[in-house]
Every structure is written in C-alpha cells, then in structure tokens.
Amino acid sequence: MHAAQNPSHGRPPTAAEARAAYLAMVERITASGARDATAEREELGGISAELARWLADRRLLDPGGDRLSTPDRALRHIVSEHGRRLRETAERAGRDAEALDDVLSVLTAPRFDAREAAEIEYFTDRERTRKRLEELDALNREEFLAMRNSFPDAQVLESSLAGDLDMLANGVRMRMLTSQQAVRSQASARYLNALTDAGVEVRVAPTVPLHMNILDRAIVIIGAGPGPQGEGGDVILHSTPVARCFCKVFTHAWDLARPHIERQPGRGRGGTGCELSAQEREVLALLATGAKDETIARRLACSDRTLRRLMNQIMEKLGTSSRFEAGVTAARLGLVS
Secondary structure, eight states: OOOOGGOHHHOOOOOOHHHHHHHHHHHHTTTSSSSSHHHHHHHHHTTTTHHHHHHHHOOOTTTTTSSSHHHHHHHHHHHHHHHHHHHHHHHHHHHHHHHHHHHHHHTSSSOOOOSSOOOEEEOOOOOHHHHHHHHHHHOOOEEEEESSSOOOOOOHHHHHHHHHHHHHHTEEEEEEEEGGGOOSSSHHHHHHHHHHHHHHEEEEEOOOOOOEEEEEEEEEEEEEEEOTTTTTEEEEEHHHHHHHHHHHHHHHHHSEEOOOOOTTOOOBTTOOGGGGGGGHHHHHHHHHTOOOHHHHHHTTOHHHHHHHHHHHHHHHTTTTHHHHHHHHHHHTTTTTO
C-alpha cells in the first residue's frame, strides 16, 4: 500500500494530504493509458475511511465507493445538487408565503363569538406610535381608511408617503378624508396631491371628527388627544366589531365630503390672483406692510364690516386661511410691489 493512499489513521486528512492522495491514485490508475476497474477497486480498497469520506463529500468518489470521479464530473454533481436544493427552497418559500397570507386573512376575518375582548395598545411617545404603525401597515392587505384633522411636518409626511405608496403597490385600496384646515399648508397639499396622483381616493370636509386609521376593518388607530398629564396619546384597538362601528362613522363623513382637487398656489374658488380688484390689491399691499385693520379701514375710507368682507373675498380667491397668510402669498406671487 502506498503511503499516499492512507495519509492518516484515526483522524481526518488535511486538505493537502487528501488532494495529494487523490492525485496519486488517479496517476497510478491511468498510468497504463486506460482505466483499469480492477486496479481502481484495489486502490480504493486500501484507503482509510476518513479519506474515503473526504472524497465522497466532494463528489470525487462515487456513492458506491468503488470508482473515482474526475473533477469536472464532481463539479457537475455539486452544481446539480445545489440547483435542486435551490428549487426546493423556492417551492417551500412559495408555500410558506401562501400559508402566511392565508393565516393573515383568517387573523383579520370577522369573528362571530357572542363576546369578544378587544386588545388595546396605548402610546404617549409619538415616535413609538409611528414605528408601531409601520409594523401594522406592513400587515395591511385589503383596505386602509384614514381621517385627518391635521398633518405632521414635511419630513414625517415624506416618510409616510413612502409607506403609503408601498401599501398601494401591494394592492391595498386607500381612502383618506381630511378637513379643510388640514390641507392649508404646502407640505400637506403636496402630500395629498401625490396620493391622488398615485390613485388614492381623497376627500375634503369642512371638519373631520377624528384623527384615525382603520386597517382591513379590523384594527383602529385613534389620536386620543392630551392624556391626564397633558401628554399626547394614541390608542390602537384590535377588534373587528369595534372597527366596523368606526367604519360607519368614516362612511357617513365620507359621503358628505367633496373630492380633493389639486390647488395651485394663487388659485382659489374665484380663479387666479389677476382677478383681484384694485381695492383688493390695495388691501393686500397694506397687509404686506403689516398695517393693522384700523389703519387699512381708514386708508380705504370704509367701515370695519366692509373691510372684513374684503378680507374674506381675498382669502377665498387666494385659497388662504388667514389674513397674514394672504399677505405673504400675495407678496410671493408678485401681486403686490
């Protein structure tokens, strides 16, 4: 028996020893120029169990243990086995994904128990609330209903928009009801316009009773307002019957609202800023200088009542909610010098 045939006894061979033994056997078997099956069996019969295991693990030894494999054949075996395992893994992942969807559909399905306990979560930390909402949004599968009586700052809205678009891409139907006051800022207007462009149904009402999300008619998130110590709070209710009740509140308010129409700067119900009268432009010019109501009324030689009417007309045409905002908007649009 050659030393290279059995480089070690009682311990696994090193990679270098095993490679040397394999190459030595191949060289001896093929030295005559033809592969001798009897010589090959004799060579393999003299190797240690540890070396045989090393060769078999690398597909350099046939499963029967009586023939050596060439490196290219061993490589084809390894690639073929990994391809089969990858296909099996993909099939299992597909079955697991289907099972997950089925379990989630059962989880959010209506329950018909005579009595049901509602799970409640309460958060006073708005950042923790947002993280929890992201987790719940990821589970949303069919419908997302939202009421907004206010909006956060532009940075939070930008992050929210990304999550909303992800839900839309996953096939979730979204409807959002917001108050007229909530859409006054440029950030909220941009956010709502982006949602509308993406296919979200958005409506606007004079007032909205709640700040609320409803997920798949099974989970309700409500802004609860200041807590007992003055802190802000958010409540999450996990209950299909409770969610159905809030859906009725949403539907009632939704039916009374009007569709959101994108409002361009300088546009109100009356059209563009060029439709302002000379008197209205003069009021704007005085507003831009910071003049008080008494000064403006005296300058125009009009009563306080007439001035208030003019102010309301200007705000209506510019689509603003305050006289200060009207003055700033007019200056930005170049309506006053």
